[in-house]
Amino acid sequence: MASILGAVLFLSGAVAQVTDPLQYVDQLIGSNNGGNVFAGATLPYGAAKAVADTDSGSNQGGFVTDGSKVTGFSSMHDSGTGGNPSLGNFALFPYASCANDTVDGCDFPKKDRAINFINDTLKASPGYFSLTLENNINVEMTAAEHSSLFHFNFPQGSNPLIIMDLTDLSNSRQDNGTISVDADTGRMMGNARFLPSFGQGDYVAYFCADFQGAQIRDNGIFVNSRASTDVKDITLSRSINGYPLPGGAFNRFQGNDITARVGVSFISAEQACQLAENEILSFDFDKTHSAARDAWTKKLSPISVSTQGVDKSMITNFYSGIYRTMVNPQDYTGINPIVGSDEPYFDSFYCIWDLFRSQLPFLTIIDTPAVVKIIQGLLNIYKTNGWLPDCHMSLCKGLTQGGSNADNVMADAFLKIGGSEIDWSLVYEAVVKDAEEEPYDWCCEGRGGLDSWKSLGYIPVQDFDYKGFGTMTRSISRTLEYSYNDYCISVIANGQRNQGDAEKYRKRSENWMNLYKSDQTSSLNGSNTGFTGFFQPRFMNETWGFQDPLYCSNIDPNPNSVCSLQNTAGETFESSIWEYSFFVPHDQSKLTSTMGGPTTFIKRLDYLHDQKITYIGNEPAFLTVFQYHYAGRPALSAQRSHFYIPQFFSPTSGGLPGNDDSGAMGSFVAFAMIGLFPNPGQDVYLITPPFFASVNITSPVTGKTARIRTVGFDPTYRAIYIRHATLDGEVYSKNWIDHSFFTEGKELVLFLGANETVWGTRKEDLPPSLTPYE
């Protein structure tokens, strides 16, 4: 009897797990409502990203499902960014015919040619994107590493013309955009200089486009609204009036079925041709598409979840989130002029301020080799620029948002994958430089105000800083982030047996306390919130300034409150003092006692979420969902996590609460649904019940499979409380685990019930904290 039952259970378990994860990837999640995701065809971390670009006002990722019109099909994109639209360089655009069959009879400028597509023709899946324009031209696309394939199918009786436009999404093209078309083969080569979307300087991108499938009828170049078959090369000025002059090349074809192959490079058009030939030699669409599917299947298959009882939308939400963690950053190894050809180089960090919290920690688990390469790439940027970046895109330095948060990334990796092929002494040199040396332009690397940091122990408001220059705002959030950065440096120092440094940076990691004003109150709509003690700005003479703790919070009614990188911005970046009050990731014990003990700490967290002071669409909110663990109430973290998912993260085109920020939002969903949330920079994952009956995660490093299994799983999510747990068969009452869970393939069994219990609530069950719990 027992064995029969066992067999039945085994069978039902076997059918109820995800086998083909790609069917659960919906690339259109976040393609509307400001999610700004890249919805098109790409490989994991691929440099070639093909999609239809639209003229939406929020087309940062290229394609938007808001009824906006298609302006072209370009090959380079970023995903989920704020700032200006990024990349979108070198757009192809098809015309079924030109008026009177003369080349001048086509409308070349982007704003004139924009055209709707037929909604129900839209298809997007890993490595594939397709739609049919209103004029019945169907365009489907797929991608390899550095090259894309676009298949154009024209209606019968067309006289097809396809242009290549020297444009980008934000119309940032500078002087001397150049293109040429070969009279016989129709090959187009070119380059232009563009601006990065959230950074300094400019970059030059190159392309090479080849066409196959139909005979070339004739070709030439166009500029503005006029074209000629007599001219085959052009160099374009940026022009005046702040709008780059439309210009590019065209081919006309005899035949209705045309495939265009576009290679991209930051080194040369010749390299772009070479890469495209190597990657997509035969123009074989199905083969290229199938290779892309295989690459994605390989990346997504380390995680398998049970489908038992849960709605398909939950599984789609989950795998789509995971998918998005591997769209950005992008692997530009070998195609950039910055580091040597075989040296790892990744770009599109929007920004590490966003990515350190959960995206990179997520990849550390399921794609460790990629994280090793990403870190080696960051070190290569350090070797070239002299500094680790915070933001970085399109070969350019990006704008630093707060601390030198690459330090957190390094500590997280050091603790979890410290045995990897990473030059840890170079890592240490780089993070110590962040802490000790002030860059001349700390807009875009390192930290500002280091003299004050070292002498006063905080970043003062209205600092006197003559050694380096940056926006003199965010004194509170910078103090809090620098404190955590220094903690992370002490972690690496400690691991390298450098006790002197470890102690020095541990000491500096306590600097957050210097901005805590213990008698500061906070009022909401004129009535006291009942909480006392908040961070406040402080002058160089150690007297206090004032910023309303709710300034720049999600419920701040004042439209003039600004907390980004404006000169007039507040002392907290993209967030309020209320939310930043919880950002002491390394010493939650000290923070809790500073705020008046666990009961008050819990009340504050509840108030933060219940009053919607925090906004889950921005990364500082992530950890606050789970910080109840540190006050001995892991059950409340589970409740909060279900409060936000799926209500704020639904698997629909408008379902993201904000920019995906590379894949930061995606990684939040993935971690929360697995039920293990990281406190990055520390070897800690906070345990909550998964959204699935069981989860298997195979480590790419050891090949071992970690399992989380629930007993009493309830797909209606009423039983979200852990009654008791075992780890590898032993009773386990700590409310957190470490990374060895994944690498050693342990099994965590969670016994669930519908009521909060004492599991994980005792002092000895709490996650590590710098100061012992009281």
Ligand SMILES: *[C@@H]1O[C@H](CO)[C@@H](O)[C@H](O)[C@H]1NC(C)=O
């Ligand atoms: C197509 O979908 C978009 C976005 O959902 C919508 O705005 C537009 O009206 C739709 N167009 C048609 C013709 O239904």
Ligand SMILES: *[C@@H]1O[C@H](CO)[C@@H](O)[C@H](O)[C@H]1NC(C)=O
């Ligand atoms: C097309 O030809 C007709 C008749 O010659 C002429 O009136 C019209 O302006 C032409 N249109 C274009 C765009 O050249």
Ligand SMILES: *[C@@H]1O[C@H](CO)[C@@H](O)[C@H](O)[C@H]1NC(C)=O
């Ligand atoms: C464009 O080319 C001209 C001529 O070679 C050169 O003088 C100018 O500096 C170039 N402009 C840019 C922005 O590269």
Ligand SMILES: *[C@@H]1O[C@H](CO)[C@@H](O)[C@H](O)[C@H]1NC(C)=O
């Ligand atoms: C996890 O792995 C175990 C052992 O191979 C297997 O029995 C179980 O079905 C897997 N569960 C999932 C959700 O993949």
Ligand SMILES: *[C@@H]1O[C@H](CO)[C@@H](O)[C@H](O)[C@H]1NC(C)=O
């Ligand atoms: C504060 O006032 C705003 C607008 O007057 C209102 O929407 C909100 O509900 C009030 N909040 C509280 C907690 O009273």
Ligand SMILES: *[C@@H]1O[C@H](CO)[C@@H](O)[C@H](O)[C@H]1NC(C)=O
């Ligand atoms: C401290 O500095 C602030 C800002 O410059 C100034 O307003 C205040 O008067 C100073 N207080 C003392 C006691 O010097």
Ligand SMILES: *[C@@H]1O[C@H](CO)[C@@H](O)[C@H](O)[C@H]1NC(C)=O
């Ligand atoms: C569990 O909680 C519910 C309400 O949340 C309560 O009605 C019930 O009595 C509780 N069960 C136990 C065993 O405490």
